Amino acid sequence: MNRKAGPRTLVIGYGNPARGDDGLGPAVAEAIGKLDIAGITVDADYQLNVEDSSTIAGYDVVVFADASVNCDEPFSFYPLVPQAVTGIDSHHIEPGEVLGLARELFNAGTEGYVLAIRGYSFSMFTEMMTKKALENMDRALHFLVPALQSGFFHQAAQDHM
Amino acid sequence: MATDTKNVKRVVIEPVTRVEGHGKVTILLDDKNRVKQARLHIVEFRGFERFVQGRPYWEIPVLVQRLCGICPVSHHLAAAKAMDVIVGADTLTPTAEKMRRLMHYGQFFQSHSLHFFHMVSPDLLFGFDADPSIRNVIGVAKKFPDLAVQGVMMRKYGQEIIKATAGKKIHGTGAIPGGINKNLSITERDVFLKDIDQMVTWALGAVKIAKDYTVENLEKLASFGSFDSNHLSLVRADGAMDIYHGRLRAIDAVGNKILNDIDYQKYNNYIAEEVRPWSYMKFPFIKSIGPEKGWYRVGPLARINTCDFIDTPEAETARKEFKAVTNGKPNNITMAYHWARMIETLHAVEKIKELLHDSDLQGTDLVVKGDHREEGVGLIEAPRGTLFHHYRVNKDDQVTMANLIVSTTNNNEAMNLAVQGVANEYLSGKEITEGLLNRVEVAIRAYDPCLSCATHALGRMPLVVELYDAEGNLIERKARN
Numbered sequence: 001m002n003r004k005a006g007p008r009t010l011v012i013g014y015g016n017p018a019r020g021d022d023g024l025g026p027a028v029a030e031a032i033g034k035l036d037i038a039g040i041t042v043d044a045d046y047q048l049n050v051e052d053s054s055t056i057a058g059y060d061v062v063v064f065a066d067a068s069v070n071c072d073e074p075f076s077f078y079p080l081v082p083q084a085v086t087g088i089d090s091h092h093i094e095p096g097e098v099l100g101l102a103r104e105l106f107n108a109g110t111e112g113y114v115l116a117i118r119g120y121s122f123s124m125f126t127e128m129m130t131k132k133a134l135e136n137m138d139r140a141l142h143f144l145v146p147a148l149q150s151g152f153f154h155q156a157a158q159d160h161m
Numbered sequence: 162m163a164t165d166t167k168n169v170k171r172v173v174i175e176p177v178t179r180v181e182g183h184g185k186v187t188i189l190l191d192d193k194n195r196v197k198q199a200r201l202h203i204v205e206f207r208g209f210e211r212f213v214q215g216r217p218y219w220e221i222p223v224l225v226q227r228l229c230g231i232c233p234v235s236h237h238l239a240a241a242k243a244m245d246v247i248v249g250a251d252t253l254t255p256t257a258e259k260m261r262r263l264m265h266y267g268q269f270f271q272s273h274s275l276h277f278f279h280m281v282s283p284d285l286l287f288g289f290d291a292d293p294s295i296r297n298v299i300g301v302a303k304k305f306p307d308l309a310v311q312g313v314m315m316r317k318y319g320q321e322i323i324k325a326t327a328g329k330k331i332h333g334t335g336a337i338p339g340g341i342n343k344n345l346s347i348t349e350r351d352v353f354l355k356d357i358d359q360m361v362t363w364a365l366g367a368v369k370i371a372k373d374y375t376v377e378n379l380e381k382l383a384s385f386g387s388f389d390s391n392h393l394s395l396v397r398a399d400g401a402m403d404i405y406h407g408r409l410r411a412i413d414a415v416g417n418k419i420l421n422d423i424d425y426q427k428y429n430n431y432i433a434e435e436v437r438p439w440s441y442m443k444f445p446f447i448k449s450i451g452p453e454k455g456w457y458r459v460g461p462l463a464r465i466n467t468c469d470f471i472d473t474p475e476a477e478t479a480r481k482e483f484k485a486v487t488n489g490k491p492n493n494i495t496m497a498y499h500w501a502r503m504i505e506t507l508h509a510v511e512k513i514k515e516l517l518h519d520s521d522l523q524g525t526d527l528v529v530k531g532d533h534r535e536e537g538v539g540l541i542e543a544p545r546g547t548l549f550h551h552y553r554v555n556k557d558d559q560v561t562m563a564n565l566i567v568s569t570t571n572n573n574e575a576m577n578l579a580v581q582g583v584a585n586e587y588l589s590g591k592e593i594t595e596g597l598l599n600r601v602e603v604a605i606r607a608y609d610p611c612l613s614c615a616t617h618a619l620g621r622m623p624l625v626v627e628l629y630d631a632e633g634n635l636i637e638r639k640a641r642n
Contacts, residue, residue, distance in 0.1 A: 017331065018227030026331055045330045046233070050279055050298070051271075051317035084299045104302045105310050 006039060006151025007060035007111075012052065013044045014066055020126050021067050021119025021133040028065040028115065031141055032148070040148050048093045053101035057108035061153055063144070064095040064112065067119035067133070074136035077143065077160045079153075080112035113153050115144055186601055188584050199584040200439065201576050201605060210563040218247050218554045222336050225550070231611050233333070234268040234323055235543035235568075239550040241336035242406075242539030246426070247554050249531025250339035256524030257340035262405050263516045264326035264335055265541070269404060269509035270360070271319025272544040273461075273502050276609050277367060278312025281499055284603050285374045290596045308370075311363045315506075318353075318360055322513065325349045340528035350517055357514045361475070364507040368479050371500040376486065382496040384586070386579035386604035389414035389493050391447065391456065392463035393571070395425070395542050400469030402480075402508065404542035410467045411447055411457055416491050419447055425540040428549060434566065444573050445566055456574035459546025460608060461501035466491040471504075473511035479504045495579050498607040543568045545609050569610040579604040 013029025015022040029044035041059070045052075048064070056062040068076070082103050083096035093101075095114050102108035117140050119133045129137075147156035189198040213224060222241040226233035238261060245253065253261075283296045286305060294300075302309035320330070325345060327333025335341055375382060391414065395407035409423035409431070420431055434443035435452040446455035457463070465484075471477040483500060486492065492501075516522060539550040546568035553562040569576075583604045588597050 016227065043330075046231075049316070050275065050313050051320055054313050054317055084297075100299070101302070101313075104299060105306065105313060 007153075008041075008058070009039060009061045009063065009148060009151070010041045010043065010056060010059040011063045011065060011148070012048070012056075013042070014046065014048055014064070016046050017127055020121040020123045021129050022122050023127065023129055024067040024117045024119055024133060024137055025065045027129070027137060028117070028141065028144075031137075032144070035145065037145075037148055039151075048095060048098050050093060050098075050101060052093075052098045053105055053108075056098060056110050056112070057102045057106035059110055061111045061113070061151075062099070063115055063148075063153070064098075065115040065117070065140075065144075066095075067122075068116035069119065069122070071116040071118050073118045075115060075117045075140040075143070077113060077115050077140075077147075077157050079157050080114055082112070111153065113157060115140055186580055186605070188580075188588060188601075194590045196581075196584045196588055199577070199581040199601075201573075201580050210565060213552075213560050213563050215559050217558050218244055218552065218560055219338055219558075221552065221560060222338070223332055223334055226332060232268070232272065232543055232545070234264060234327065235541060235548050236550070237327065237333060238265055238336055238405075239539040239541040239543075239548045240552075241338065242541060243537040243550045243552050244338035244539070246537030246539070247534055247552065248338045249533055250529045251531060252529070253340055254524065254526040254529060255521040256344055257527055257529075258405075259516055259519060259521050260326055260341045260344060261336055263345065263513065263522065264323055265405050266509040266512045266516070267319045267322025267326065269319070269544050270364075270506060270513065271316045271323070272609075273506040273509070274312055274315035274319065274367070276544075277371070277499060277503060277506070278308060278315070280606060280609075282308065282312070282370075284599070284606075285370070285499070289599055289603055293595050293599075296599075311366070315360060315363055318356060322353060325353075337528065339530050342527065344524055344527065345522040347523065350522065353513070354517050357510070357517060360510045361507075361514060364503070364510045365475060368500070368503040368507050371503040372479070372482065375494075375497055375500045378496075379486070379494075383494055385600075386495040386583045386607070387493060388495075388575075388578050388582060390458045390575060390578075391419060391450075392466040392491060393420070393447075393457040393459055394464040394467045394547055395540060396468050397472075398422070401472045402464055402468035402470070402505075404464070404505070404509075406541075409540070412467055412491060414491060414493055416466075416489075419450065425549075426538045428538060428540070429551070432549075432566070434570075440573070442570050442573050443566075445571050446574075457571070458575045459568055459571040460498065460544075461505050462492060462495075462498045463546065464542060465501040465504060471508055473508050473515070476504055476508035476511055479507060495575075495604060495607045498609075502609070545569060545611055546571050567611070569608070572608045572610065576605055576608050576610060579607070 011029060011032050013025035015025035017023035017026050026044040029042050033042040080096050080099050082100035083094065084100055095112060099112040102110055117136050120130045147153055187200050188196055191197045213221060216224060221244060222237050225236040225240040279298045282301055283298065286301060287296045298309060324330055327335035328343065335343065391411055393411040395403060396410045397403035397407045409420055409425050411420040412418055423431055431448055432445055433448050434445045436443055444456060446452045447457060465480060471480050483504060536553045541548050548568050549566035551564040552560055555561050580601055583600050587600050
């Protein structure tokens with residue numbers, strides 16, 4: 001897919017696909033990856049971790065796509081503030097903490113955004129996402145893809161608020 | 162352990178920070194504010210064993226990775242080894258075995274590095290009583306920036322090896338029944354060779370940090386959550402440390418062999434699991450000794466204790482220094498887990514280097530098959546300790562039975578004893594100080610437990626600490642995020 005020259009952008013979708021709607025993040029990554037948008041790199045993992053700070057340091061913009069148990073429906077999109085990691089629980093480093101580590105350890109100026117998609121069921125050992133969560137993801141993708149193509153993430157976040 | 166829990170106060174620490182997943186510690190105080198009982202409660206998802214029933218056996222090495230987002234490679238490889246038995250693949254091709262080993266050493270390298278540099282080093286570098294706002298990874302980054310970067314880059318190196326051998330980070334498919342589905346290309350190999358010497362150097366530095374800390378604080382650490390125990394692990398037939406494959410060995414606290422040269426296909430002749438009403442997690446023990454004295458420790462400390470030698474030169478030198486501290490006898494100091502863990506990190510990266518120079522990794526003979534069997538056991542030494550996968554399969558290739566004993570379950574009794582010991586020494590009265598809480602956590606963290614495959618969706622996982630009086634009234638509550 002064509003795209004005007006823009007910021008080097010990484011989309012990280014994370015979550016456990018075996019826990020129902022927790023799989024929204026990796027599903028977003030898969031969907032974006034299939035679009036093959038020039039200049040957009042896609043990654044997926046079970047959770048964010050410290051080494052992601054090194055990875056995102058190589059990009060101008062990173063979008064963290066994740067399921068949320070309590071964000072507004074159907075999804076939220078907002079800019080991130082780098083955070084200090086105070087009580088690291090290695091499988092549960094927050095997006096703002098990844099950004100904070102990238103800044104602290106690698107002097108990175110990467111801009112960060114969160115795409116939080118509302119999920120409803122996080123049951124163990126089911127790969128079926130709820131119908132409502134899938135609808136939310138569809139709407140989130142309709143919002144995110146134009147932002148990825150244009151590179152105007154800050155504007156997109158403001159428009160969404 | 163206390164049996165009469167009337168007239169006691171309950172301190173609840175939930176979940177334990179800087180361990181993998183969720184856990185809850187309850188400390189029961191008597192009416193004089195002395196510790197009467199301390200327990201670690203872990204929610205274990207035994208439902209997985211039912212979940213896989215009816216699924217075709219060839220799906221299992223991929224499916225089991227969903228048990229845990231922290232150590233999916235361990236489950237992937239243990240299940241694949243069990244399925245090797247099912248498909249009659251008694252000896253894998255050199256390429257298949259070496260690719261699996263490379264994946265496994267990559268996992269050890271990343272897992273141990275993360276644990277040491279980012280979860281443990283704040284305690285070691287700043288002390289258990291340091292201000293919590295400093296005693297964390299950012300504190301390490303500010304005061305010891307090189308160490309913090311090393312931890313990240315070592316973790317990343319191991320993760321990239323996993324990706325290259327398993328195919329991808331989520332639901333990797335590298336290991337399949339009877340072998341592997343890809344080799345390592347020259348291009349992939351050369352990427353890893355470029356940085357391998359740096360990784361070895363950093364691993365040597367990490368061993369020195371852990372060794373110096375342990376030796377300098379030996380007197381203090383010797384009593385910190387420590388106790389005599391049995392130790393269990395796989396060892397190679399010649400007694401060498403082997404984290405991918407071997408025979409079961411168990412020794413007692415002074416080094417006498419309890420089990421030796423045991424074929425793990427028959428593990429349930431030697432190992433049993435006890436159920437206790439207050440815990441979701443079972444308590445494994447060596448049958449010949451019984452549940453009271455037959456429990457054992459697994460993981461880095463146990464592996465260094467049970468093996469006769471390590472077959473990589475730098476790690477073997479480090480092992481000898483480790484053993485010298487206890488005059489060649491098993492080391493039973495809980496905090497020595499960290500030193501042992503770093504020796505294994507060094508061993509893993511030495512093995513990675515050895516394998517990267519082995520042309521078998523570029524071989525094309527990837528899979529073998531033999532006569533099908535209906536039952537198979539796969540054992541592997543996961544970073545946290547011995548991991549058992551046991552399956553039965555019917556004539557329609559469907560799984561009819563699965564039994565898993567995960568590493569953290571094997572350390573269940575030991576972690577409970579560690580908590581009890583620390584609580585006895587440091588916790589009394591009604592005040593839950595940060596220092597006291599962290600000491601309990603430090604003792605648990607030494608085992609690097611993986612407590613569950615937790616969902617991490619935004620908005621979850623607070624840390625809650627609650628203190629109840631003898632009547633069950635909440636008198637203090639602390640929360641951390």
